[in-house]
Amino acid sequence: MTIKQALKQKNKLIKQIGENIKLMQEYNSIEVGNERPYSSVELLTKISEDTKELAKLKTKIHNSLS
Numbered sequence: 001m002t003i004k005q006a007l008k009q010k011n012k013l014i015k016q017i018g019e020n021i022k023l024m025q026e027y028n029s030i031e032v033g034n035e036r037p038y039s040s041v042e043l044l045t046k047i048s049e050d051t052k053e054l055a056k057l058k059t060k061i062h063n064s065l066s
Helices: 003-026 040-065
Strands: none
16 A cells, blocks of 8 residues: 555545544434434444544554564
């Protein structure tokens, strides 16, 4: 993986994480009887996975620059 590809992937992950966090914040509270348009457990799991992947990617970038 080149640095350019890694940075592109990093930006994609950051965007996904931001969108998912925004979604969780937007629908943090809902009226009784309404359903959330997402599963909060699945969304939190996805945020966690993306964050771990981002950390691995940043480590790869750092190591390749060293």
